[in-house]
Amino acid sequence: MKRRGFLRRWAGLAGAVFAAPLRADEGLAGWPAKPLRIIVVYPPGGLSDGVARTLADALAARLGWPVRVENRAGGGGSVGLQALARAPADGHTLAFSAVSPLTLRVDPPPSGADPLADILPVAGVMYTPVLLVGTPAFQGHSFADLLAQARARPEQLRWATSGQATAGHLVLEQVQIGAGIRVTHVPYKGGGRQLTDALGGQFELLSTNVAAMQLELIAAGRLLPLAVGAPRRLDVLPRVPTFTELGLPQANITSLFGLFAPGGTPPAIADALNAAVNHVLESGRLRERLLAADNLPATGSRAAFARRIAAERSSNQVLRAAHPSGE
Numbered sequence: 148m149k150r151r152g153f154l155r156r157w158a159g160l161a162g163a164v165f166a167a168p169l170r171a172d173e174g175l176a177g178w179p180a181k182p183l184r185i186i187v188v189y190p191p192g193g194l195s196d197g198v199a200r201t202l203a204d205a206l207a208a209r210l211g212w213p214v215r216v217e218n219r220a221g222g223g224g225s226v227g228l229q230a231l232a233r234a235p236a237d238g239h240t241l242a243f244s245a246v247s248p249l250t251l252r253v254d255p256p257p258s259g260a261d262p263l264a265d266i267l268p269v270a271g272v273m274y275t276p277v278l279l280v281g282t283p284a285f286q287g288h289s290f291a292d293l294l295a296q297a298r299a300r301p302e303q304l305r306w307a308t309s310g311q312a313t314a315g316h317l318v319l320e321q322v323q324i325g326a327g328i329r330v331t332h333v334p335y336k337g338g339g340r341q342l343t344d345a346l347g348g349q350f351e352l353l354s355t356n357v358a359a360m361q362l363e364l365i366a367a368g369r370l371l372p373l374a375v376g377a378p379r380r381l382d383v384l385p386r387v388p389t390f391t392e393l394g395l396p397q398a399n400i401t402s403l404f405g406l407f408a409p410g411g412t413p414p415a416i417a418d419a420l421n422a423a424v425n426h427v428l429e430s431g432r433l434r435e436r437l438l439a440a441d442n443l444p445a446t447g448s449r450a451a452f453a454r455r456i457a458a459e460r461s462s463n464q465v466l467r468a469a470h471p472s473g474e
């Protein structure tokens with residue numbers, strides 16, 4: 148699988164930042180005072196979990212303090228973000244998540260924690276194309292076959308995603324609206340188990356992230372790539388059309404992942420964390436891992452990350468319209 152510079156040509160979208168080493172600042176006095184904890188809002192074993200653990204190791208080396216990882220999966224990421232919102236705002240508890248639980252949320256928050264109000268965006272980490280694949284249960288060869296089957300048998304095709312209010316779920320809804328079809332949504336709590344179930348033919352279709360494991364399974368013929376959400380075709384999958392090419396530009400979605408802190412975290416600490424994340428994304432093992440899996444480092448300022456989240460939330464009304472009661 149050859150990559151011919153696609154990621155480097157796309158890199159301008161991320162707004163690269165060359166972060167300087169951390170410096171003394173009176174706003175950082177006494178921080179960190181204990182090991183940092185990163186809540187990964189997905190189960191172990193998936194792309195996001197692996198990236199988060201690599202990020203934790205890189206930040207530990209950069210900050211000179213231990214960084215632990217804790218998986219808190221559920222609710223498409225909202226369970227882990229609710230735990231973050233309730234944590235002390237002292238810069239020692241963080242979360243790694245896609246922005247989708249904040250931009251696509253359809254269920255009301257539980258009493259006492261509102262991730263939409265009580266979470267501080269700290270730093271973007273990666274952009275990930277959303278890939279639609281057929282499993283061994285899919286009796287077709289192309290996206291056109293998918294549409295034909297869905298129109299002939301409404302709601303009979305099962306389409307799995309990593310959960311309600313995720314980017315993969317939004318792709319599903321946008322395809323249904325744009326193509327005029329109906330499928331059955333199968334939401335999971337993350338990406339690890341759904342891949343195992345996909346190979347076992349538990350459903351016909353899967354929205355997943357572009358990652359090394361998925362690419363290996365495609366190369367082995369165990370998953371069938373049908374479409375990808377990306378600005379252009381991936382060099383690693385040159386025959387797979389983008390959703391825009393298929394006439395569904397609203398489904399042409401990439402996932403943005405980042406690091407978050409509880410609301411009220413001191414700005415100096417948030418800025419220091421942002422600088423540290425940008426620094427480790429510029430070189431080293433984390434950057435290499437992202438590029439090797441056809442993901443793009445998403446460096447940038449805290450303000451730019453927050454603006455991207457706000458823009459996505461304002462433009463992504465389709466899930467709230469499709470699920471007005473949060474079902």
